[in-house]
Amino acid sequence: MQENKRGQWGSSFGFLMASIGSAIGLGNLWGFPYKMGSSGGFAFLVIYLILVLLAGIPLMMAEFSLGRKTGTGVGAYAKLSEKYKVIGWMAAFCPFLILSFYAVLAGMTLRYCLGFLVQIVGFDGFSGQGSGFFGFLLYDTKAMVLFLALAMAITMIIVMGGVQGGIEKFSKAVMPALGVILIGIIIFVATQEGAADGYKFMFKPDFTIFADPSSFFGVLKTAAGQMFFSLSLAMGINITFGSYLSKEKNLQKNAVIVPFSDTIFALLAGMMIMPACSAFGVDYGAGPGLLFASMQKVFLDGMGGMVGNVVGFLFYFLVFIAAITSSIALLEVCTASVVDRQLAKGKDPNRKKISLIFAIAIFIVGLPTAMDALGSGGAALKAPFELLGLEAGGAGYAMWNDCWLDFYDMITEGVLMPLGALLMSLLLGWKLPKLVQEECEEGGHTFKFAGYFKVAYRIIIPIIMVIVLYTQIQAFFNL
Numbered sequence: 001m002q003e004n005k006r007g008q009w010g011s012s013f014g015f016l017m018a019s020i021g022s023a024i025g026l027g028n029l030w031g032f033p034y035k036m037g038s039s040g041g042f043a044f045l046v047i048y049l050i051l052v053l054l055a056g057i058p059l060m061m062a063e064f065s066l067g068r069k070t071g072t073g074v075g076a077y078a079k080l081s082e083k084y085k086v087i088g089w090m091a092a093f094c095p096f097l098i099l100s101f102y103a104v105l106a107g108m109t110l111r112y113c114l115g116f117l118v119q120i121v122g123f124d125g126f127s128g129q130g131s132g133f134f135g136f137l138l139y140d141t142k143a144m145v146l147f148l149a150l151a152m153a154i155t156m157i158i159v160m161g162g163v164q165g166g167i168e169k170f171s172k173a174v175m176p177a178l179g180v181i182l183i184g185i186i187i188f189v190a191t192q193e194g195a196a197d198g199y200k201f202m203f204k205p206d207f208t209i210f211a212d213p214s215s216f217f218g219v220l221k222t223a224a225g226q227m228f229f230s231l232s233l234a235m236g237i238n239i240t241f242g243s244y245l246s247k248e249k250n251l252q253k254n255a256v257i258v259p260f261s262d263t264i265f266a267l268l269a270g271m272m273i274m275p276a277c278s279a280f281g282v283d284y285g286a287g288p289g290l291l292f293a294s295m296q297k298v299f300l301d302g303m304g305g306m307v308g309n310v311v312g313f314l315f316y317f318l319v320f321i322a323a324i325t326s327s328i329a330l331l332e333v334c335t336a337s338v339v340d341r342q343l344a345k346g347k348d349p350n351r352k353k354i355s356l357i358f359a360i361a362i363f364i365v366g367l368p369t370a371m372d373a374l375g376s377g378g379a380a381l382k383a384p385f386e387l388l389g390l391e392a393g394g395a396g397y398a399m400w401n402d403c404w405l406d407f408y409d410m411i412t413e414g415v416l417m418p419l420g421a422l423l424m425s426l427l428l429g430w431k432l433p434k435l436v437q438e439e440c441e442e443g444g445h446t447f448k449f450a451g452y453f454k455v456a457y458r459i460i461i462p463i464i465m466v467i468v469l470y471t472q473i474q475a476f477f478n479l
């Protein structure tokens with residue numbers, strides 16, 4: 001049944017490319033550098049890498065296993081037992097909320113891409129805006145909403161048409177091209193005066209941010225959230241991918257390659273943005289706008305002229321496509337959760353209608369993010385901290401009340417995803433301790449590091465998740 005109705009990946013390579021394509025997106029290019037920038041640079045990097053090893057890889061393996069075992073996506077939990085259904089619903093809610101701000105950012109990359117294109121063809125519409133173009137765009141509420149709508153519409157149209165072919169084709173071409181342009185920009189930035197400080201910020205051992213122990217937990221929480229987001233964990237997405245993986249494929253190997261490639265892209269983005277900040281005088285801790293603010297300086301002030309326009313156009317074009325391959329996956333999880341449920345009830349689901357309803361709902365939920373100028377104050381819509389008359393969290397690490405984006409981030413990355421990961425780990429560690437191992441051994445593969453993974457699911461991941469959740473609750477109530 002699985003073969004006919006849901007299809008399987010033609011090749012291991014196709015599977016890998018699709019899961020890598022969904023993993024690599026704005027999380028790597030936009031999220032990782034700005035979170036590293038406001039959370040102590042090197043200290044954040046070290047914690048992030050440790051988390052990916054200790055928790056990211058085992059969680060990815062667990063999700064692939066769950067998906068292949070049950071042959072379904074977020075519905076996997078309900079299939080194991082009615083009792084676990086709620087974990088599935090939590091997982092399905094995250095992509096909904098994440099896509100609402102993801103599409104705002106995807107829309108912004110499209111706008112930058114078109115902005116450079118307009119300059120290339122000679123209509124100097126944005127001259128004089130210089131690096132201020134970003135600030136100008138944020139306060140241009142109509143444009144922000146329009147580009148949010150465009151990004152959602154493009155995502156929806158692709159999802160309506162059924163999805164795998166599209167994702168596979170896109171990812172195969174775009175990911176390598178993105179890698180090449182990142183390396184090109186990294187080399188350019190390296191030649192700029194002042195770049196060295198950026199590398200120091202990222203790679204020179206420095207834990208001064210931990211002088212205050214509470215900031216250790218803050219950085220841990222931010223890094224954990226980033227890991228979930230970037231690896232697309234705890235959203236049912238890898239469960240869905242696993243369900244398409246055929247039994248003879250080496251699941252364990254894939255669960256290592258995907259996080260590994262994803263981390264390489266995050267590091268590349270960091271090595272592009274941190275030195276760009278030091279060379280062009282952008283504050284590392286600038287927050288969610290860091291990617292745009294620093295890259296505008298590189299293209300307009302650093303490269304300048306036609307070269308800057310062309311490279312800027314190519315860069316944003318590729319980032320936009322990478323963002324779209326991820327948004328497709330996000331909308332697909334939402335749509336598939338309803339489609340699968342209706343199929344299970346014996347109904348004949350209308351896939352197009354379901355995608356349309358989700359797209360509209362996500363657009364509406366995304367409006368506050370498009371309208372508060374990412375919390376820079378005085379925008380069409382007030383940021384949560386302004387509404388509540390509080391101070392912006394600012395220094396150290398992102399606070400939930402900084403802007404609507406951070407608020408949505410807190411609900412998903414901060415609470416629901418660690419909670420989902422906690423429950424899944426406990427389930428696979430204690431209740432169904434054989435599931436992951438059996439899936440990994442399918443097709444005659446050996447399950448490596450069995451002892452480690454057992455401890456990871458039973459103890460290590462639960463402890464990390466409890467700390468993250470506790471820190472989140474504390475940060476929320478201490479305000």
Ligand code: PHE
Nearest residue numbers: 023025026027230232326329
């Ligand atoms: N991992 C993607 C990124 O880093 C975001 C994403 C999450 C995509 C979940 C699909 C599903 O940009």
